[in-house]
Amino acid sequence: MKRLLVIILCSLFGLGLFFFWLIPHGVDRFQNAILQNGTGTSLPLHRELRVVDLHADTLLWDRDLLVRGARGHVDLPRLQEGNVALQVFSVVTKSPRGLNTEANSSATDNISILAVAQRWPLGAWKSLLERALYQADKLGRAIQDSEGQLRWIKTRKDLEMLLEDRKQNPGLVGALLALEGAHALEGSLSSLNLLEAAGFRLLAPTHMFDSEISGSQQGQDKGGLSELGRAWVLEMNRRQLIIDLAHASSRTITEVLVLSTRPVVVSHTGLNAVCPSNRNLSDEQIKGIAASGGLIGIGYWDEAICGRDYHAVARSLRHLIEVGGVRVAALGSDWDGFVTTVTDASGLAELTKALVEEKFTEDEIRAVMGENALRFLLEQLPSP
Ligand SMILES: [Zn+2]
Numbered sequence: 222m223k224r225l226l227v228i229i230l231c232s233l234f235g236l237g238l239f240f241f242w243l244i245p246h247g248v249d250r251f252q253n254a255i256l257q258n259g260t261g262t263s264l265p266l267h268r269e270l271r272v273v274d275l276h277a278d279t280l281l282w283d284r285d286l287l288v289r290g291a292r293g294h295v296d297l298p299r300l301q302e303g304n305v306a307l308q309v310f311s312v313v314t315k316s317p318r319g320l321n322t323e324a325n326s327s328a329t330d331n332i333s334i335l336a337v338a339q340r341w342p343l344g345a346w347k348s349l350l351e352r353a354l355y356q357a358d359k360l361g362r363a364i365q366d367s368e369g370q371l372r373w374i375k376t377r378k379d380l381e382m383l384l385e386d387r388k389q390n391p392g393l394v395g396a397l398l399a400l401e402g403a404h405a406l407e408g409s410l411s412s413l414n415l416l417e418a419a420g421f422r423l424l425a426p427t428h429m430f431d432s433e434i435s436g437s438q439q440g441q442d443k444g445g446l447s448e449l450g451r452a453w454v455l456e457m458n459r460r461q462l463i464i465d466l467a468h469a470s471s472r473t474i475t476e477v478l479v480l481s482t483r484p485v486v487v488s489h490t491g492l493n494a495v496c497p498s499n500r501n502l503s504d505e506q507i508k509g510i511a512a513s514g515g516l517i518g519i520g521y522w523d524e525a526i527c528g529r530d531y532h533a534v535a536r537s538l539r540h541l542i543e544v545g546g547v548r549v550a551a552l553g554s555d556w557d558g559f560v561t562t563v564t565d566a567s568g569l570a571e572l573t574k575a576l577v578e579e580k581f582t583e584d585e586i587r588a589v590m591g592e593n594a595l596r597f598l599l600e601q602l603p604s605p
Contacts, residue, residue, distance in 0.1 A: 259568015294556035303569035402428030436470035445472035489553030491525030511545035518553020531575035
């Protein structure tokens, strides 16, 4: 009898360990891998840059943002090692099973199991809005405990102050909060009140599947904006929130470019002419986004850039500049977004090195690595 009890307890312990530790940590380690270690090169030019990255899904994972981790891509120490001035933290709230680049249904969801395995609060097990608010809260707690090293950027003024203070303290890192898919609004524009109050400033209409707002290029129908979607665009404009068209269907991109009175970003993508893929942007889309005064962030994973090193990122950036002009070009790693990237945040100097080797001018390097994004955000974030 006693032996049986021991066996049952051991089995329960084993199951618990598997579910609450191995699942989240194993998935994180396996899904967010890197191809090479950052060498932390002391390239003087990289230390002078003001680096901005437009997309990382770090808040999804069970990690301490303030401690240098052994898995995944981003935390404060690694951002500091990579000399990143501003990181956009994007929040994922739903991810269908069997994810692919062509067509995903919204019927299934992998985040539910991750939410339970990571012991998220009960409300966040089911509600997509609660998941978004919970991850925003996680960022808020990290910022609070960071002794001023990690700063929340919600307004133009916040960004101006960060850039000013970084002159004395280059270890300061800004954090901007983004939402990957407006399905987290749960069908109601009034959810924007809560999301805006929680600090979200950059919002995408869709992620990997069609939402109530618009079609996704990886959805089943790939339609344009719904009626709610059109109202969403106008409401985003009115609130001075930034629209992110990463993952949006071609029709949605065209319609938003016509409807929106403010420029848009595509935070993390590749380019069709360099790397043909259903998800990547056409030259015509590059021109449209550039003409709006927008930004396009190039990702660091193989399916985006058809390559496994920073020279491949450089090739996409070169094409982007040739087609859309230098002002549109930016970085959108997709760190911690279920992708294998070239390096983690600590190794970003390797990208600067690759850009130098690929004969980018110093002005182009500064623009691409962060100045374009800073100029955009200083104009587009809510004032003051
Ligand atoms: Zn994404």
